[in-house]
Amino acid sequence: AQSVSQHNHHVILSEAASLELGCNYSYGGTVNLFWYVQYPGQHLQLLLKYFSGDPLVKGIKGFEAEFIKSKFSFNLRKPSVQWSDTAEYFCAVTSNTNAGKSTFGDGTTLTVKP
Amino acid sequence: DAGVIQSPRHEVTEMGQEVTLRCKPISGHDYLFWYRQTMMRGLELLIYFNNNVPIDDSGMPEDRFSAKMPNASFSTLKIQPSEPRDSAVYFCASSFSTGNKLGGANVLTFGAGSRLTVL
Numbered sequence: 001a002q003s004v005s006q007h008n009h010h011v012i013l014s015e016a017a018s019l020e021l022g023c024n025y026s027y028g029g030t031v032n033l034f035w036y037v038q039y040p041g042q043h044l045q046l047l048l049k050y051f052s053g054d055p056l057v058k059g060i061k062g063f064e065a066e067f068i069k070s071k072f073s074f075n076l077r078k079p080s081v082q083w084s085d086t087a088e089y090f091c092a093v094t095s096n097t098n099a100g101k102s103t104f105g106d107g108t109t110l111t112v113k114p
Numbered sequence: 115d116a117g118v119i120q121s122p123r124h125e126v127t128e129m130g131q132e133v134t135l136r137c138k139p140i141s142g143h144d145y146l147f148w149y150r151q152t153m154m155r156g157l158e159l160l161i162y163f164n165n166n167v168p169i170d171d172s173g174m175p176e177d178r179f180s181a182k183m184p185n186a187s188f189s190t191l192k193i194q195p196s197e198p199r200d201s202a203v204y205f206c207a208s209s210f211s212t213g214n215k216l217g218g219a220n221v222l223t224f225g226a227g228s229r230l231t232v233l
Contacts, residue, residue, distance in 0.1 A: 032220055034220075034221070034222075036222075042226075043205060043224040043225060043226050044205070044207075044224045045224070046221055046222070046223075049221060090157065092222075094220040101159070101162060101170060102147075102159075102222060103159075104156075104159075106156045106157075107156055107157065
């Protein structure tokens with residue numbers, strides 16, 4: 001069964017600091033990878049996705065993620081965070097043998113101090 | 115499109131009562147998912163449908179939970195009888211697939227959620 005692990009449960013940063021959130025998945029086949037964001041009191045929204053091609057994908061609000069197949073990783077990065085980035089971030093994966101089902105990580109809560 | 119529409123947004127009920135949560139997916143989406151989110155357990159997939167047919171209900175906690183999708187534009191999640199431990203935010207999400215290709219598929223659009231409190 002596919003699984004997703006997010007290493008950091010809670011990250012606290014000051015504004016303008018750089019961000020990297022780890023995500024590893026366990027599945028050897030073809031995968032699609034996603035990062036979703038949930039702002040306080042809101043529903044999950046797509047931040048960025050990787051299907052194929054350039055392993056470095058750009059998302060909204062200056063976020064990017066890099067797919068490293070050899071490491072089964074899809075880490076999320078942002079060079080300079082803002083207070084408005086305070087949210088919970090979820091990594092998710094779908095596979096070519098379970099195309100309808102997204103498996104989510106446990107989420108990482110990011111708190112950005114002004 | 116108005117997005118995924120869920121109702122009610124908030125529900126407060128007493129233990130033992132029946133609760134019905136409703137979801138209208140995005141038109142044209144052929145997958146529908148029900149998730150539950152709590153502080154303790156995070157985001158859990160309860161059940162999902164493809165073309166109105168339940169595909170995987172292994173996440174449904176127990177027989178008190180049931181879900182239906184009578185047509186492509188409507189789904190319900192029912193809890194009967196409800197218990198305090200069912201208190202959570204229940205999210206509905208939908209997505210579309212492009213045949214056998216994963217490209218363009220499986221980006222989930224979530225509804226605003228239904229916050230359930232069982233006293």
